[in-house]
Amino acid sequence: MNSVHDMGGMHCYGAVVREVNEPVFHAEWERRVFGMFIGSFATGMFNIDQFRHAVERIDPAHYIESSYYEHWLEGLLTLAKEGGVLTEEELQGRMQELSMEEPQC
């Protein structure tokens, strides 16, 4: 594939920005995505090439503007759907349920 993920040699991305004393994860949701990746990889839901292929099929505009673990999230979702593990409707339904559980304040 030759798409936006294949960044070697591209121009215009600017300076490399580094973070001092960077934590391994920047948010709880990143930890969970990483954990789900390792967990579902270990159970054979996908292999590493399938995962990369799923990430490389992310909409190019979204790929550029989203963060690294969002790529992983979308990759996992694609593989889960394609593997028959879940459907988009189930995902939307569960999101709806979870959003109702949020504490009010």
Place this chain on the structure above:
Amino acid sequence: MTNKKHTHPPSAVDLRVRALESLLVEKKIINPATIDTLVETYETKIGPRNGAKVVAKAWVDPAYKKRLMDDATGAIKELGFSGIQGEDMIVVENTATVHNVTVCTLCSCYPWPVLGLPPVWYKSAPYRSRIVREPRAVLEEFGVKLPKEKQIKVWDSNAELRYMVFPERPAGTENLSEAELAKLVTRDSMIGTDLLEYTG
């Protein structure tokens, strides 16, 4: 979120993550307790201190260094470091005439067992796009100024092969122990974006 309301709806991403996890748990694809243990392992146990031990050992033990150069995966495993994203390793040696630096232009391939999970900059568009086109300029941004005559080799990692840089042993460290040497080795020196020095 700057728009404060009476309720704090979760961010769209957070909600998607929790929905996915909830469904994967329900369908018994993953086990939340296992996930917690795995994540904690990568946060606290697997990191660049592993790679530093490999480098220090190779500095003091020529036979080990030879094994590391001939069969990096096997030599690294001797110290107990192996597993996902480290199945096939190649160690590239910095010398007086060659400086090595690693990248994954396609995404984020990185030798987890020896370096842990990669920093954000390693996975970022600027590093991935530029290090292969203008390595000298990028290295200078990291404070690594190399003489013009020094050759730079950029190694593009992939899903099959992971590279680790074997940094040069700093001058003045002849009397240091292996453990003391390991403390000098930085993560970035094993990516190739740092040069080691010993100030005593």
